[in-house]
Amino acid sequence: MEGFEGFRRNGVMSAAAVTITMVTLLALGGALVVAATLDHIARHLERQMQVVAYLRDGLTPAQAGALRDRLARLPGVRSLDYVSKDEALTRFQQSIGGQMDVQDLLTRNPLPASYVLTADDPAHLSAIAAAAREFPEVEDVNDGSQAAARLLRVTRIIRLAGDAAGAALALVALVIIASAIRLTVFARRAEIEVMRLVGATAWFIRWPFLVEGAITGGCGAGGAVLLVAGAYTVVAYGARASLPFLLLPAPEQVALSVSWKLVLWGVAIGIIGSLLAVRKYLRV
Amino acid sequence: MVEFERVTKVYPTGLTALREVTLSIAPREFVFIVGPTGTGKSTLLKMIYREELPTSGRVLVHGRDVTRMPAHQIPFLRRQLGVVFEDFRLLPRKTVRENVAFALEVTGVPPREVDDRVQEALDVVGLTARAGALPGELSAGEQQRVSIARALVHRPPLLLADEPTGNLDPDTSWDIVQLLSQINLRGTTLLVTTHDKTIVDILRRRVVALGDGAVVRDQPRGLYAGGR
Numbered sequence: 001m002e003g004f005e006g007f008r009r010n011g012v013m014s015a016a017a018v019t020i021t022m023v024t025l026l027a028l029g030g031a032l033v034v035a036a037t038l039d040h041i042a043r044h045l046e047r048q049m050q051v052v053a054y055l056r057d058g059l060t061p062a063q064a065g066a067l068r069d070r071l072a073r074l075p076g077v078r079s080l081d082y083v084s085k086d087e088a089l090t091r092f093q094q095s096i097g098g099q100m101d102v103q104d105l106l107t108r109n110p111l112p113a114s115y116v117l118t119a120d121d122p123a124h125l126s127a128i129a130a131a132a133r134e135f136p137e138v139e140d141v142n143d144g145s146q147a148a149a150r151l152l153r154v155t156r157i158i159r160l161a162g163d164a165a166g167a168a169l170a171l172v173a174l175v176i177i178a179s180a181i182r183l184t185v186f187a188r189r190a191e192i193e194v195m196r197l198v199g200a201t202a203w204f205i206r207w208p209f210l211v212e213g214a215i216t217g218g219c220g221a222g223g224a225v226l227l228v229a230g231a232y233t234v235v236a237y238g239a240r241a242s243l244p245f246l247l248l249p250a251p252e253q254v255a256l257s258v259s260w261k262l263v264l265w266g267v268a269i270g271i272i273g274s275l276l277a278v279r280k281y282l283r284v
Numbered sequence: 285m286v287e288f289e290r291v292t293k294v295y296p297t298g299l300t301a302l303r304e305v306t307l308s309i310a311p312r313e314f315v316f317i318v319g320p321t322g323t324g325k326s327t328l329l330k331m332i333y334r335e336e337l338p339t340s341g342r343v344l345v346h347g348r349d350v351t352r353m354p355a356h357q358i359p360f361l362r363r364q365l366g367v368v369f370e371d372f373r374l375l376p377r378k379t380v381r382e383n384v385a386f387a388l389e390v391t392g393v394p395p396r397e398v399d400d401r402v403q404e405a406l407d408v409v410g411l412t413a414r415a416g417a418l419p420g421e422l423s424a425g426e427q428q429r430v431s432i433a434r435a436l437v438h439r440p441p442l443l444l445a446d447e448p449t450g451n452l453d454p455d456t457s458w459d460i461v462q463l464l465s466q467i468n469l470r471g472t473t474l475l476v477t478t479h480d481k482t483i484v485d486i487l488r489r490r491v492v493a494l495g496d497g498a499v500v501r502d503q504p505r506g507l508y509a510g511g512r
Contacts, residue, residue, distance in 0.1 A: 191375055197333070198434070199363035200390035202356065 004215065014216060017173075017180040021220025021269060022227075024169035025262045029228035031162020032258045038155040040253075049119040052142040053132040054112040064113075067137045071115055074131050076124025081116045085109050112139060170269050177216050177273030181209050185277060210274045217270020221263045228262070229255035285311045285442055285473045286332055291341035293327055293497075301327040302338070303497040309475060311441065314468045316484050317477040318508055319494035325477035328494070329444045332475070333365050334358045345442070363391055366435030366443040366472075370450035372427045374419040374434075380406070381415040384433045391438070405433040409463060425456035432463065436472075443467060445476040449483065457483060481508040 053071065055064065064082075072080050083091070088111040117132065119125050129143035185192065195205050233251040286309040293302040301324040309315055317325045330336040331343045334350050343350050350361060374383050384405055388398045406412045409429040419427055428448060435443055445464065449457035461476075461483045468474045478484060484491060484507065491506030492499060 190373070194373060194375060194386065195390045196359075197362060197367055197373070198387035198390060199359040199361075199438070201359045204390060204392075 004211070013180040013183050017177045017216045017273075018219045018223065020176045021173045021217050021266055022223040024166065024173040024269070025221050025224035025266055026227060027169055028162055028166035028265060029224050029258055029262050031158055031166065032261060033228055033232050033254055035155050035159045035162065036254050036257055038158065049122050049125065051117045051119065051125060051129045051132060053115045053117060053135075053138045054140045054142070055114060056137055056139045057112060059113075059137055063137060067135060068115060070135065071117060071132060074117070074128055076119050076121060076128050077117050078120040079118045081118075083114045083116060085111055085113045088112070088114065166265070170265070173217075173220070173269050174273040174276070177213055177270055178277040180216060181213055181274045181277035184209060184212060206275075206278050209278045210271050213270035213272075213274025213277075214267045215270070217266040217268070217273070218263060219266075220270075221266025224266070225255070225259045225262050228258060285309050285313070285346065286475070287342075287344040288328070288331070289342040289344070291331060291338045291343060293324070293331070293336065294339045300497050302331075302494075305341070305494075305497070305499055307492060307499060307502070309473060311473050312468070312471055314465065314474045314487075314489045315476070316487075316489055316491045316506075316508075317475065317494065318479070318484060318491055319500075321479075323494045324497045325494055326446050329367075329446050329475065329477060332442075332444060333362055333367055359391070363438050364440050364442065366432075366438065366440040368428070368431050368435050368443065368445040368448050370447035372419070372424075372431045372451075374427055374430055376419050379416050379418055380411060380422070380430050380433075383419070383430055384437055387434045387437050401437055401439075402433075405437040408436060408467065409433045423456070424452050425459055428452065428456075428460050429463065432460075432467075436467065440472070442473045442475070445474070447477055447479065449478065449480050454482065461487065484508040 055067070059067070068080065068082065071077065086109065089109050092111060117128055119128055125143060129141045132138050132141045192205055229251070232254050236251045236254070286307075288305045288307040291302055291305045292300070294300050305324075305328065317328060319325055327336060331338055332345055332350070334353060337351055341351075345361065346364065348361075353361060375386065378386060381402055384402045385398050388401060389395075393401070403412070406415055409432050411426060411429050411433065414422065414426060419430070422430065428451075432443075432445075432448075443464070448464070449460055452460060457480060461480075464474055464476065465487065488505045488507070490504050491501065491508065493501035493506075
């Protein structure tokens with residue numbers, strides 16, 4: 001109760017502390033959202049469990065059939081589908097929608113025929129892709145796991161950058177929150193002095209200030225969650241409509257995974273800031 | 285009750301507040317600590333409730349060496365002491381009853397016990413009729429009585445009073461000291477620092493005089509300035 005009172009009484013200083021915490025967590029939240037999105041796309045690609053082996057042009061039906069048999073016998077291949085050059089062009093036209101009619105623009109079909117190999121386990125994707133590349137009839141191999149691995153590398157970098165920026169901003173928020181709590185400590189110094197003299201324990205004295213810090217950090221986090229989740233929702237719904245192949249995760253999914261992390265961070269920053277303020281000014 | 289064993293206190297500024305003070309206070313004693321300003325009287329009291337640590341020597345309270353006491357035990361030491369100050373240190377936005385109750389509430393005393401013990405303390409100091417008043421509505425003497433009530437509410441065996449009459453006129457000072465005498469008669473050990481020569485000389489209790497941080501005189505039934 002006293003923690004809530006302290007937060008309310010500090011007014012402007014509490015508002016400043018909440019704002020700076022929110023800014024800190026916005027940066028962190030942005031990094032988390034980007035990382036979560038890339039993570040989602042990477043896992044989607046992994047879940048496809050497919051390797052596409054593009055065939056050289058000019059293969060005879062017999063050559064294509066022999067290749068099919070060898071590909072089907074590769075360890076880890078569950079099933080195999082043939083996509084002809086015409087079928088590939090049709091699928092491409094479908095993916096870009098009505099923006100242009102490629103058949104009008106092209107004099108010849110540049111897209112290769114392919115075999116789509118479905119793996120029984122994502123762990124086999126790399127091995128299947130490597131083996132497929134060895135066949136002379138295969139021009140190129142599109143390996144979902146390679147793309148997934150590349151994305152995960154990018155995700156890690158973004159997470160590290162987000163964590164570093166978040167840590168630096170968290171330090172700033174910590175200092176601001178500590179300053180706000182110090183105001184409360186100063187305002188209540190007479191009461192605190194009496195508490196110390198009559199034998200109140202250190203934790204009894206400390207506790208309301210920790211609550212105040214947690215409230216400050218939690219409110220900042222709440223604001224950040226609303227802004228981050230709101231912004232992502234707008235972007236995601238817009239992107240899904242115009243860029244369906246982007247495979248963006250559902251806004252609710254991102255909001256849930258990011259929210260609890262931001263709130264945890266916010267409350268932690270608030271409590272740590274309070275501990276520092278109380279320790280210094282209470283000799284407790 | 286309280287033992288000082290060769291206690292010296294040198295502040296970081298180089299000021300020596302106490303020099304090799306050896307002193308023993310028995311239960312139920314009433315002791316005046318006298319001496320000029322800056323001679324270490326307040327520092328002596330602060331050692332007892334662990335607001336200050338000696339540079340060397342030991343201070344024992346109820347047989348426990350408080351100089352070696354871990355920080356988390358200090359609150360429990362202070363619940364066995366009552367401390368009264370010259371400036372009363374009341375909380376201005378709390379009533380008399382609330383000021384006294386505060387000492388019990390912040391130390392985890394069950395609410396059902398608080399009212400009874402507050403009433404008991406207010407009865408001892410004679411302020412039951414003013415229980416609903418704020419400190420700003422009280423005279424200086426009444427404020428000091430509230431401070432004493434708050435110090436007594438834990439029923440401590442030892443009461444420390446640092447210049448309790450420093451802000452009071454002579455008549456009120458006498459009332460307060462009489463109150464402290466009554467408290468002592470009920471069995472509470474009393475340690476009072478004071479500049480008030482009149483009161484010391486009238487009461488003729490044990491007088492420990494400090495000079496330049498050292499004990500220069502320790503007389504049962506003593507006078508402020510020494511002599512018999």
